[in-house]
Amino acid sequence: MSKSKPTLASTFCGIECLNPFWLASAPPTNCGEQIMRAFDAGWGGAVWKTIGEPITNVSSRYSSIDWEGRRMMGFNNIELISDRPIEVNLQEIAEVKRRYPKHVVIASLMVESKRESWHDIVQRAEDAGADGLELNFGCPHGMSERGMGSAVGQVPEYCEQITGWVKEKARTPVIVKLTPNISDIRVPARAAKRGGADALSAINTINSITGIDLDTFQPSPNVDGKSSHGGYCGPAVKPIALNMVQQIQADTASMLPLSGIGGIGSWRDAAEFILLGCSTVQVCTAAMHYGYRIVEDMQDGLLNWMAEKGFATIEDFRGLSLPNVREWKQLNLNYQIVARIHEDLCIGCQLCYTACWDGAHQCIHLDRTSPAPDTTLTPGMVEAESARRISTTPIPKLDAGTSGRTNAITPLERIPRVDEHHCVGCNLCSLVCPVENCITMERIDKDLPFESWEERVAKGLITSGTGEVMSTNT
């Protein structure tokens, strides 16, 4: 592999990019002044906050989910598209492109579902100098009630038709932004492709109600005591976004160059989206949380990782993980792992023990110091027994031997034991263990060849009548 310095420069559906980090169409890309500051901070591109007939917003517009002291794990908004006149936005696009000719400016568009309206806005956006167009078929709130946004994205026929209208006029690449508020993201993706889209972007925000105030019983965001469903985004939605990205990229009828969106806040997130086939990534919540400056680490971190792995360009690793995502029926049923607790690292919290008993398959025991392993004691009995013990404050002078007691070593009685014969390899214990590498999953399969459910059915080992495997992805 190449030892030369890697580059983040790439091409996305014909658009030259300095780097794959774009700001998504949202408040951080509301005006030219903001976007120019973002470009100065290092963003390679920006999707201009959706241009259309200016709207009126409500206040408040945002709400969020905090988790264990961390703010904004999930973020929600009921803000609509740009509240500024089309003309002002277009003038500013022209100004930004004049000053930053190498940076990507995509115009996000949303107008009423009329051919002439779309022709008109496409022409004006391109005349202003936009490098590409992103059709907002995803906005789940406000605009959808007016027959726009996700109201279009949820109906494949509209999706295909409007994409077609845009393509009749467009000279620059057309990106269709998909809504996740649909049972199968591939349906609108295929429609966009049939309509002639050059690329896709996914996902838009997910319909949500973030929470209810337990004092006032009012949902948030609070608009004069009332609220409405809003668009959910932020770190919490990344797994959902990754799944949808994979679904699009694994489907030949929908596969197009893809700009990944959904919970991306660091270079690691970006690398994961690219490994599932994305060419660029779009960021919003993280920039709203921490500002434009986060892009510095995103670039730096991704370049360092690429150098470590020997990747020279984004294309070198784009999509590498796609072959590793399969349907359940194609997984190896003969792969067997068991949990192993490393005594030297165990701190004795016993979270694995109670997790295995209550949340999994009762294969972890606390009988290291019992004369004969007593596996009949339930966790409740263990806990009740210890609560009956009489403890006193150790006083150095009165209690010889207790003053020097050390916390350095975990007593054997607190280190749980895995019954490897019963361990199903579900992995829960290693997930709850707070100490890194303390519980590892070790492979114990006995040189059995790869064999999937599909193969077992094909060999007649399992009757296909019972072989219908539930998978949310099929």
Add this chain to the structure above:
Amino acid sequence: MSERVPFPEQVSAAPEVVERFGDLHPPFDRQAAVPEANRCLYCFDAPCTIACPTHIDVPSFIKKIASGNLSGSARTILDANILGASCSRACPVEVLCEGACVMHRYNKQPIQIARLQRFAMDTLYESGAPLPFEPGPETGLSVALIGAGPASLACAAELRRRGIRADLYDAHPLPGGLNTYGIAEYKLPLVESLREIEMLSQLGVEFHFETKVDAAGLAELERTHDAVFLGIGLGAIHQLGVAGEQLAGVTNALDLIAGYKSGALTTVPKRVVVVGAGNTAIDAAIASVRLGAREVHILYRRGQEQMSAFAFEYEHAKHEGVKFLWHVQPTGIRGDGAVKGLELTRLAATEDGSIVPEKDSAFVLEADLIVLSIGQATHADFLSGPSSGFGKIQLERGRIVIDRATGQTSQPKFFAGGDCTNGGREVVDAVADGKRAGIGIAGWLGVQHVKV
């Protein structure tokens, strides 16, 4: 019950003391408490809970702080330890819950359990909510409790929750024993101790103050009650037995601490010498520093490794500027009406482990105040005297012998707990003793099945 002034309102802190004895460990605010609570791993059968003599379900009360269920958190604490607020401040958590925290083995700071516990308790008090327990339906049974310190208070709470009448008798004008009079003010302010006991009184505990119970009085209480709990603590601080001990300027650590806490004492002279190296001696020495002494010495017959103070208390004393003199023995007190100095002899350890005076090593340490803190005598002898009408209660080296699980003494109707049984330990040990005895008494009286 007749109208009475709430305990905390019966005292007023001296401004000098308030200023000089600020919190040793400042309280958490919500912004700090919640992330700290979330740091707790929620261990199964948690070592902190096992290490706590009262077995507070620590992970559970911490989880409730994290979720914002603060009243539930306080209830979890109080359910196990009715003096949860005092203990959150006074406990040597370094050797108890926090010392047992598994985080030590992860090269991380232990969870700050004490500060979280105080946060939950302070929040409860500030909310103005009542004690989250109610007295049980009256059973008609009654128990006399001698002493109103932590052991008796904890015992009384268990009895009241089971519908048993609890009559507390104490020689002092206020309840709490050492909790109120004997713990350094920067750990547990006097009013905080009283605030907690005021809340406990909502269970309908009857207090009889300034009442000294002797053998005859005890025999009377035995006759009029269904059981007796002895929470009498320890007696006077030992004397040195040297010339000059009667001079003005010789006092003991408990009087010094009780004196400044009650506001009777707001200053000490320049040079203070504390004799003894236990936790109380450290409290007295640090108090002397804060009350204005220029030079404070702690003297001990043996070496640093034999002192009974906790290591962290020793470090704290050094940090406050207390100086330590090891291997010295007082042989006399000099002064003319008032103390001027302490005569000392250096000691040397011999091969057999005993300590002997070094020849020609006598010297005088100048001092204006000498504070004795060389252990407390027991005063349980009247329980086994020939005049006691209830038969002899078994003692061992002056301590009342009890069954550890129930607190029962050799005389079935008598139960005991706290310092008079263990020779002097921590508040939390007394609370645990009292709690076990309360449950033990109820069981012995046949009411163990009352739901609490």
